[in-house]
Amino acid sequence: MEHMQLYIAQYGYLSIFFFLALGIFGLPMPDELLVAFAGYLASSGTFQFVFTILFTISGVMVGTLFTYMLGRKIGKPLIHRFGNYLFLTPMRMQKIERWFMTYGSWTVTFGYFLPGMRHLICYVSGMSGMTIRRYILFAIPGVIVSTTACVLLGYFIKFPFF
Secondary structure, X not given: OHHHHHHHHHHOHXXXXXXXXXXXXXXXXXXXXHHHHHHHHHHOOOOOHHHHXXXXXXXXXXXXXXXHHHHHHHHHHXXXXXXXXXXXXXXXXXXHHHHHHHHOOHHHHHHOOOHHHHHHHHHHHHHHOOOHHHHHHHHHHHHHHHHHHHHHHHHHOOOOOX
């Protein structure tokens, strides 16, 4: 987190944007903690609240769209090859696909509220053949509400590690 704080101090909103876009893509970054930290920076006057919201939502949305496209183009072969390294066994993937097929597009919206699910739901949406228009329609509310909630959490609650 210290390295991330240095980048955030130097590059500001753009670093938040890129860290979130890369975090959703699958790099091991604490996205929720990063968004809450951005909220804390807004409360301390380092960032402006409106720009914090805009850049965090944009970063998450760009990351989800990139991951959706990756899932659409090379999703299943990639998961079958590297899924075990991410604890995505074939049995777990079958459960996730069944859940997605059963509950459809609403899984995309509510998947953003579950930390492990928010990364995976983008891949699964692309792999399932969901149209990009439908994906965006159901992803935007989940991204806006979950990201804003994390920013507000960091804004109003003073964590000892920030």
